[in-house]
Amino acid sequence: xxxxxxxxxxxxxxxxxxxxxxxxxxxxxxxxxxxxxxxxxxxxxxxxxxxxxxxxxxxxxxxxxxxxxxxxxxxxxxxxxxxxxxxxxxxxxxxxxxxxxxxxxxxxxxxxxxxxxxxxxxxxxxxxxxxxxxxxxxxxxxxxxxxxxxxxxxxxxxxxxxxxxxxxxxxxxxxxxxxxxxxxxxxxxx
Numbered sequence: 138x139x140x141x142x143x144x145x146x147x148x149x150x151x152x153x154x155x156x157x158x159x160x161x162x163x164x165x166x167x168x169x170x171x172x173x174x175x176x177x178x179x180x181x182x183x184x185x186x187x188x189x190x191x192x193x194x195x196x197x198x199x200x201x202x203x204x205x206x207x208x209x210x211x212x213x214x215x216x217x218x219x220x221x222x223x224x225x226x227x228x229x230x231x232x233x234x235x236x237x238x239x240x241x242x243x244x245x246x247x248x249x250x251x252x253x254x255x256x257x258x259x260x261x262x263x264x265x266x267x268x269x270x271x272x273x274x275x276x277x278x279x280x281x282x283x284x285x286x287x288x289x290x291x292x293x294x295x296x297x298x299x300x301x302x303x304x305x306x307x308x309x310x311x312x313x314x315x316x317x318x319x320x321x322x323x324x325x326x327x
Contacts, residue, residue, distance in 0.1 A: 166194060167187070167189065167194070170187050170194070170196065171187060174187055174196070181200065181201060182201045182204075183198065183199065183200045183201060184198075184199045184204070184267075184268040184269075185197065185198045185199070185268060186264040186265075186267055186268055187264075188260055188264055190250075190254070190256050190257040190260045193250065193251045193252050193254065193257045194230075194249075194250065194251040195248070195249070195250050195251075195257055195260045195261045195264060196248070196249040196250075196261075196264070197246065197247070197248050197249075197261055197264035197265035197267070197268045198246065198247045198248075198249070198265075198268065199245075199246045199247075199265070199268040199269055199270075202243060203243070203244055203245055203246055203247070204269075204270050206237060206243040206244070206245055207245050207246075207269060207270055207273045207275065208270060208272065208273075210237045210243070212237040213237040213245055213273075213274070213275060213280065214274045214275070214278070214280055214281070215237075215280060215281050215282065216237065216280055216281065216282040216283075216284060217235055217236070217237060217245070217275070217280040217282070217283050217284070218234075218235070218236045218237075218284045218285070218307065219233060219234070219235050219283065219284070219285050219291055219295060220233070220234055220236075220285070220286060220307070221233045221234075221253075221286075221288070221291070222234075223253075230249055230250065230251055231249070231250045231251075231252070231253055232247060232248075232249050233247065233248040233249075233250070233258070233261065233291075234246075234247055235247070235248075235265070245269070245275065246265045246268060246269060247265075248261035248262065248264070248265050249261075253288075253290060254290070255290045255293060255294060258290055258291065258294050259294045259297070262294055262295065262298060266298070279298065279299035279302055280299065280302065281302065281303065282302065282303045282304075282305060283295055283299055283302050283303070283304050283305070284304075284305045284306070284307050285304065285305075285306065285307065286306065286307050286310035287306055287310060287311075287314065292304060
């Protein structure tokens with residue numbers, strides 16, 4: 138089987154993707170995102186910011202419901218959970234959610250990055266701070282407690298913004314790590 142027969146379907150698939158969603162090139166993504174974010178923010182009242190960290194994309198978003206959560210949920214001043222999910226698209230983007238507590242499903246803001254580098258996440262947090270409502274106590278004082286998983290990059294950057302706050306590890310992530318370690322056959326404990 139020749140290379141054309143093997144790669145032709147994949148090339149066609151990428152071509153269809155580009156037509157439907159635009160190019161995956163950083164410059165084309167930047168242009169499309171600026172137009173998209175501006176139009177959506179104008180219509181919905183959301184606040185969004187976009188920047189690049191070298192060739193990496195950083196987006197911060199605070200929708201109207203997120204803005205209301207910042208204003209109306211007193212838990213937002215007490216405890217903030219920051220957690221990320223990865224491999225969200227073909228570019229392996231990371232999505233970081235900032236929520237007022239572990240149980241409440243309304244985020245206070247969202248940061249989307251194209252990698253997990255410290256400088257990229259730092260830029261994302263700065264952008265998110267610029268998107269939060271100016272009356273927000275999170276901007277003025279920060280939460281009393283910040284809860285994260287055991288991601289050193291996240292914790293380092295967040296400590297720069299909230300220096301005198303208490304940082305805790307999320308119980309779910311601690312239990313997950315303990316069970317993974319206990320059930321690891323190479324370390325066979327049980």
